[in-house]
Amino acid sequence: MEQARAENSTPSKRRYAEPVLTEVLLRPEEAVLGNCKIAGTAGPLQGDCLSPGICYGGTS
Amino acid sequence: MSFPVLRGMATSAAGDGNVKALRIADVNIGLEAESPAMDVAFAGTHAAFLAESPRPEIEIRAEWSELSPDTNGAQVFNAGDTWHLARSNGHYILDFFTPLCGRVPYKRLTANCDWSRGRVTLHRAFYDTNQPVHPFDYPLDELLLVHYLSQRSGVIVHGCGIVDETGAGYLFVGHSGAGKTTTALLWNDLPGVTILSDDRIVLRRSEGRVLMHGTPWHGESHLCAPGSAEIRAILLLEHGTGNEFAPVKRAEAVADLVARSFLAYHDGAGVAGVVSLFEQILTEVPCLRFSFAPGVAAVEAVREWARRGNG
Numbered sequence: 001m002e003q004a005r006a007e008n009s010t011p012s013k014r015r016y017a018e019p020v021l022t023e024v025l026l027r028p029e030e031a032v033l034g035n036c037k038i039a040g041t042a043g044p045l046q047g048d049c050l051s052p053g054i055c056y057g058g059t060s
Numbered sequence: 061m062s063f064p065v066l067r068g069m070a071t072s073a074a075g076d077g078n079v080k081a082l083r084i085a086d087v088n089i090g091l092e093a094e095s096p097a098m099d100v101a102f103a104g105t106h107a108a109f110l111a112e113s114p115r116p117e118i119e120i121r122a123e124w125s126e127l128s129p130d131t132n133g134a135q136v137f138n139a140g141d142t143w144h145l146a147r148s149n150g151h152y153i154l155d156f157f158t159p160l161c162g163r164v165p166y167k168r169l170t171a172n173c174d175w176s177r178g179r180v181t182l183h184r185a186f187y188d189t190n191q192p193v194h195p196f197d198y199p200l201d202e203l204l205l206v207h208y209l210s211q212r213s214g215v216i217v218h219g220c221g222i223v224d225e226t227g228a229g230y231l232f233v234g235h236s237g238a239g240k241t242t243t244a245l246l247w248n249d250l251p252g253v254t255i256l257s258d259d260r261i262v263l264r265r266s267e268g269r270v271l272m273h274g275t276p277w278h279g280e281s282h283l284c285a286p287g288s289a290e291i292r293a294i295l296l297l298e299h300g301t302g303n304e305f306a307p308v309k310r311a312e313a314v315a316d317l318v319a320r321s322f323l324a325y326h327d328g329a330g331v332a333g334v335v336s337l338f339e340q341i342l343t344e345v346p347c348l349r350f351s352f353a354p355g356v357a358a359v360e361a362v363r364e365w366a367r368r369g370n371g
Contacts, residue, residue: 024315027235030218033199033206033322034139 081113082106082196083286084205085214085262085273090116091196094123094179101192105276106201109286118208119177120169122195127183129163131155137326143199145326154203161186169200175208202260202277206322210330213337214264218320220244220279220297221261221272221289225252229272229289230362231261232350233320234297241279242354243297248283250359255283263291263341270341291345292366296320300351303361313347314338 029035078093080102090113093100100122102110133148146153150173155165166186171178180195187193196204206216219233220240224247232243244258256274258281263272271288278284296308296316308316317338324330352358 022312022315024312024319025235026319029140030236031319031322032137032139032325033202034142 081111081116082109082276083111083113084109084275085209085264085288086266087118087205087208088113088116089118089120089196089204091120091122094121097189098122098124099192101194102196103192103194105278105282105284106196108284109276117176118204120180120196120204121178122180122182122193124184124187124189125181126185127155127165127168127181129165131168143203152207154200156200167195167200169204171204171207174211175204178204198277202322205262207324207327207330209262209264210324210327210333212264213333214262215334215337216275216322217261217263217317218259218322219261220258221256221274222247223254223256223287223289224363225250227289228292228366229256231263231272231291231294232297233294233317235320238297239299239352239354240297241281243352243358244279244281244283246354246356246359248281254285254287255281256287256289257284259284263337265337265340270337270344291341293362294341294345294347295350295362296347298349298351300353302351302353303358304351305361305365306349306351308347308349310339310342310347313342317347 078098078100080091080100082089082091082102088111091100091102131146131148131153133146133153135144136147136152137145141157141159143157144155146155152171152173152175154169154171156167157163157165161183164183166183168181169178170181180200182193182195202216209215217231217233218235219231220243222230222232222244224230232240234240241258244255247253248255256272257278259279260275260277261272262275263270269290272291273288274285276284294313294317296313314335318335321334323334350362352361
C-alpha cells in the first residue's frame with residue numbers, strides 16, 4: 001500500500017534539483033562602452049581618428 | 061541649471077545648420093547649437109536616421125566653452141579612460157576623455173535626472189570651431205540612449221538584427237567576435253531582407269509588444285537601417301563546426317542577454333528593469349544557443365528551424 005501511495009503521488013511532485021551556479025562571461029570594457037574597437041584602443045582620438053567628434057562607434 | 065525647451069525643433073530632416081533631429085528606436089532626439097557660430101551636424105550612418113521632430117523626447121543643446129577636470133560632483137561611475145559619470149545638484153555629468161587630451165575632458169554632457177534634456181559642452185581648444193561639429197558622436201550617443209531607455213523599458217543589446225522577407229525578426233546576440241557581422245553579411249544579399257544593425261539593436265516594449273529596432277551603430281559590415289520588427293527568435297551566437305541549436309534555460313538566457321547588453325550599471329532600478337524586460341521577452345520569444353559555421357547553410361538552418369514551426 002505504501003508503494004501504491006508513493007506511485008500515485010509521484011506525478012504531482014517535481015524532483016528536487018540542486019541549485020546550479022552558472023558563470024556567464026561579461027566583458028567589462030565592451031559592456032560599459034569603454035573602448036572603440038575600430039581604433040583598437042580606448043578613446044576617439046586613437047587609431048584612425050584624427051580629432052574629437054569624428055568617431056561613430058563602429059564596433060563589432 | 062535649467063534646460064529650456066528647444067525653439068524651432070519643427071525643422072526639416074536636413075535641418076538649418078543649427079537644429080537637427082534624429083529618430084532612433086522611436087525616440088526623437090533634438091540637437092540645437094547654442095553657441096551662435098556653431099554648426100552642429102550628424103554624420104556617418106546617423107544621416108539615415110535624420111527625422112522631423114516637432115516634439116523630441118530628448119533635447120540636447122551644444123555649446124563651445126572651456127572645460128576643467130573638476131565636475132564639482134560626486135563620482136557615480138568610472139568607465140576607465142573614456143568616460144566618467146558624476147552627479148551634482150540633481151543632474152548627471154558625463155565627461156569624455158582621450159589620452160591625447162589628458163585629464164581635461166574634450167566633451168561634457170550635463171543631463172537632467174531622467175536623461176530627457178541635456179547640454180553638451182565641447183572644449184573649444186580641442187576643436188576646429190570653423191568646421192561642423194558632431195556633439196552626438198560615440199560614445200555619447202549610445203550612453204545617452206542607454207540611460208534614457210533604462211528608465212523606459214528599453215535596452216541596447218550587442219546584437220545583429222535581421223528582418224526576413226516575411227517581416228519576421230531574428231536577433232543574433234553575441235560579444236565581439238561571436239559572428240554578428242558574419243551573420244549580417246550572409247543574410248544581406250537575400251531578397252527582401254533588412255539588416256537593422258550588425259552590432260547594436262534596441263529592444264523596447266511598446267503597446268504590449270516588444271520590438272527590436274535598428275540603430276545607426278554598426279559593426280564592421282557598416283550595415284544598419286532604421287526600422288523595427290517583432291522578434292521571432294533570439295539566438296545566442298557562437299562559432300562552431302556545424303549549425304546546431306541548443307536549448308537554453310530561461311534564467312541562463314536572461315544572464316546571457318544581460319552580459320551582452322549595455323546597462324547603466326550604477327542604476328540598480330534601471331538594471332532591475334532591464335532584467336525584468338528580458339524575463340518578459342523570454343516568456344514570449346524562444347531563445348536558443350546557435351552554434352554556426354560561416355556559410356549559407358547557417359542561414360538555411362535558421363529558416364528551416366522557423367519553417368518547422370519552432371518560432
